[in-house]
Amino acid sequence: MNERKWDIIYVLPNISLQQTFETSCVALVPFQDERVRQIEATSAECSKVLNSFFDHSKRKVEPSVLLIAKDASPTVMSEEALVSFRNAVSMAIIIKSWASVVPKGNVMSPLFSDFFDFYPIAIGHQGFVTSTPAVNALYSTDSPFIGTVSPYLPRLLTIKHDVDDIILKAMLKVWEHRFVQPATDTRFSRVLFRSLEMAYHATSTPIKNESSLFDYGVNLALWVSAFEILAHPGKGRVDLGKVISQLSNFQWKHKSLTMRRYRVMTYRKKGKIIRENGNFSQVVYKNLYDARNSFLHGNAVNNKVLHVRGDKKSLPLYAVIPIIYRTALHVFLDRYIKKCERQCTKICMPPTKKICRFDYGLFIAERQYEDCLLRALGLDSNIT
Numbered sequence: 001m002n003e004r005k006w007d008i009i010y011v012l013p014n015i016s017l018q019q020t021f022e023t024s025c026v027a028l029v030p031f032q033d034e035r036v037r038q039i040e041a042t043s044a045e046c047s048k049v050l051n052s053f054f055d056h057s058k059r060k061v062e063p064s065v066l067l068i069a070k071d072a073s074p075t076v077m078s079e080e081a082l083v084s085f086r087n088a089v090s091m092a093i094i095i096k097s098w099a100s101v102v103p104k105g106n107v108m109s110p111l112f113s114d115f116f117d118f119y120p121i122a123i124g125h126q127g128f129v130t131s132t133p134a135v136n137a138l139y140s141t142d143s144p145f146i147g148t149v150s151p152y153l154p155r156l157l158t159i160k161h162d163v164d165d166i167i168l169k170a171m172l173k174v175w176e177h178r179f180v181q182p183a184t185d186t187r188f189s190r191v192l193f194r195s196l197e198m199a200y201h202a203t204s205t206p207i208k209n210e211s212s213l214f215d216y217g218v219n220l221a222l223w224v225s226a227f228e229i230l231a232h233p234g235k236g237r238v239d240l241g242k243v244i245s246q247l248s249n250f251q252w253k254h255k256s257l258t259m260r261r262y263r264v265m266t267y268r269k270k271g272k273i274i275r276e277n278g279n280f281s282q283v284v285y286k287n288l289y290d291a292r293n294s295f296l297h298g299n300a301v302n303n304k305v306l307h308v309r310g311d312k313k314s315l316p317l318y319a320v321i322p323i324i325y326r327t328a329l330h331v332f333l334d335r336y337i338k339k340c341e342r343q344c345t346k347i348c349m350p351p352t353k354k355i356c357r358f359d360y361g362l363f364i365a366e367r368q369y370e371d372c373l374l375r376a377l378g379l380d381s382n383i384t
Contacts, residue, residue: 004071005069005070006035007039008039010119011049011063011066011119011121011147014115016061017029017064024180026081028064028086029064030064046123049145066082073180084179085175087193088172090113091199091203094322095167097162098111111203114152114153128143167333170333171196171333174188174189174333175193178193191232191332192230192332198223202220202223204219206219213301216306220317221292223321230329230332243328244276247282247328249331253366254370259280262277262280263277264285265278284373285324288317320373
């Protein structure tokens, strides 16, 4: 039995997780987690909230739960720390989910960040508290309570979702350094979690204007901000060239993804016109950058702007950009990923070759992402 004491800090009714994501003092857990059951058994208020969620067919919903250790430091209890942890976990799942998308197929994992939204109610000392920019309210624990799920999200199967463990482990190491020990506000950690906040917005369901073309445009614009935050040098300014340069540091394996055959930049230098080519990930970002400008500058747009290289037969940008963002994250987190690799134990893989468990996981993950981009190119991943 886990003797450490925990509190329920948030409830996530839109997703029913089957796996646990945990740091030294914060945990995102399934409804059936032992710690949740213990809290439910000793708190009538918590039990009432946890067992009062239903979908729109009046079927009972078992929400996921964000726990915090009672002995956690004030920095961990801050909204910034809790949101940053949630964003890291959600992006590690969402990015992997988009990599699983195939044409005309169904995905059983969350593609949108709304699945991980906190329900806007907390259990206070005197009742249930709702605090948002629109409403501040306190409800008696005797008041009736019925929690609902988001009306525009599907109910996913209660299964274990694929997770990008490589990126998640690195992000949680940075989280520990920023909020636990030594709990220092470094520019590196600030940049990471600021970018993840933008990415969380960018992966929200484009529904505000009934999923109009411009709803998608807003999300694409937020994606550009997520990239630019990671690529900003700290001094000076960030632009298209900085992000293109950052993406060039990632090493793809498939030659169709490494070939610099696409025009990504044209500029003038010392009176000469310079034209630079880039690989497929770089031209996808260039497409994103141009689409953002078209939407935000009021240019005429049509559905072509939402597709890679303007080809309607290709995957839409919003399906490919999460994979390119993962590339930028990998480059940004490189030293933390290498640290994970050094700490990894060795295992034997048949017939005689020894490889690192971390390296093997990395190979499998990278192959899945490459397959996704090759689909966007209209290529068979088995063709080298």
